[in-house]
Amino acid sequence: MNDTLQVTSGSAGVFNKIRDSIVNGRYSYNERLPSERDLATRYKAARGTIRSALEQLEQASMVRRKFGSGTFVTYKNDFDHEDIAEETSPLELIEARLAIEPYIVKLVVLNANNRDLNRLEQALEQANNTDHDPEAFSQADEAFHLMLATCSQNPLLIWIYQRINDIRSHNQWSARKANILTPLKIRAYNEQHRQLLEAIRHRDQIEASDIISSHLKQARQDITGVG
C-alpha cells in the first residue's frame, strides 16, 4: 500500500504497539513498563525483539531505561495545555522566575527549619546524580526549585510556583533541553544549587538571594545563547 501502513511484526511492530499504548495513555508519564521478560510473553516475541523495540523507544525519547530498576515513560501527554503555556516563551518564563525566586529564597532563609533543609539537601542530591541525563536533571531541578517555594511556607507563593512548574514542563524550551544541558552545564548548575543551600544554611539572606539571581541569569544567558 503506502508508507503510512504500520508494520505489525518484528521489533518495529512491537515499537509501534508500545508507542501507541503510551500516546493513548495506556502507560502514562513516569509509569514503569512491565519488565522486558513480561513484555516478551505479552507480545509473544523474544526478549531480544522487545529490547530492540525499547531501544527505539528510548531513541525517540519516549522511555528511559534504568539498570536494575525498569523502563519508565518519559513522554508527557499534553492534556491540560493551558493557553498561558503556549503563549509564554522560554525567556519570559525565566524572567518570571527571576521576579519571584529571589524573594522566595529570602523567605526560606527566614523560615526554613532543619527538616526543610534536609528536604532541600535530598532534592539537591537527586539532581547531583544526573550529569549525563538532561531529562533526569530537568525533573530534579524542577523538584528542587519547587521545594524552595515549599520551604517559604507561603501557600500562595507555593501555589504560584506550582503553576510556573506546570508551564515549565509544557514549555517550548523542553525541546532544546538536550542541546543546552550538557554535562558541564549540569555540573555548574548543581554547584550553584549547592552554594545556594549553604547560604541558606548560614542564614545569609543577601548571599542566598544573590546566588539564585545569578543562577537564573546564567540560565537566561544559556537560553538566549548570549555570553
Next chain:
Amino acid sequence: MNDTLQVTSGSAGVFNKIRDSIVNGRYSYNERLPSERDLATRYKAARGTIRSALEQLEQASMVRRKFGSGTFVTYKNDFDHEDIAEETSPLELIEARLAIEPYIVKLVVLNANNRDLNRLEQALEQANNTDHDPEAFSQADEAFHLMLATCSQNPLLIWIYQRINDIRSHNQWSARKANILTPLKIRAYNEQHRQLLEAIRHRDQIEASDIISSHLKQARQDITGVG
C-alpha cells in the same frame, strides 16, 4: 498470573496508586494517610516499599511526613482558586506581591512605551478620585497594579498577577478594608502611585523598584497594625 491488565509493580506502582488517590480526592488536602504499616498490608507490599513510594510522593511535594505523627497530604487541587484564596492570609498575600511587583516594575521601566504610560496615568487618575470610598479605591488600586503587570509585557507575569488579583478580591482582607483605608491612607497611597509613575517616566529602575517596595511594606504595616 499476569495475563490480565498489569499495573506497575513495586514502589513505582504504589507511588502511582497513592498519587491517583490524592489527585482524585480519595485523600484530600491535610488529610492523614494510613500508617506505613497499614499501607503495607493494604497494598500487599513490604513497609520499605511503601516508604520508598512515600519518599517519592514527598519529593513531588504531594505529602509531608511528620515524625511520630503521620503522613499528611499537602497537594491542593488547583481547579478552584477559591481554596487558595481562603488559605492565604492578608499578610501572605502582601508577601507574594512584595516578591513579584518590584521586578515587574523594573520590567515596566525597561519595556513601557508612551501608550503604556498613558494607560498607567489613566488608572492612576481613576484612583485619585476615591478619597472617601474605600471600596472604589480598592478596585482602582487593583486595576492600577494589574496595569503595571500588563505593562511588563510578560504574559506569564500578567497571568500570575491576574490570579493574585482574583485572590485579593476574595481575600479575608476585604472585611477590614473599611477600617484601614481612611481618606488619609488613600491619599498617601495615591501619592506613592504618583511617585512611582514619575520614576517610571524617568526610566529610573532602582528608584521605581524602591518606591513599589516601600509602598507594599507600608501596606503590610497597615495590615498588621504595627508602626
Next chain:
DNA sequence: TTTTTATGGTTCAAATTTGGTCTGAACAAA
C-alpha cells in the same frame, strides 16, 4: 505529671527482580 501506644526513621542481609550482555540456531530476503 508519668506511662503507654502509635507513628515515622533506620539498619541489615537475603531473596527477587530487572536491564545488560553474549551465544548459537533458525529463518527470510537480497
Next chain:
DNA sequence: TTTGTTCAGACCAAATTTGAACCATAAAAA
C-alpha cells in the same frame, strides 16, 4: 551464498523488595 532479523536460553551486574528488629518522636491515656 550473504546479510539481517528473530528466537531461545544462559549468565552478569545493578537495583529493588522483603522481613525483621530496634530507635526516636509525638500524641494519647492513665
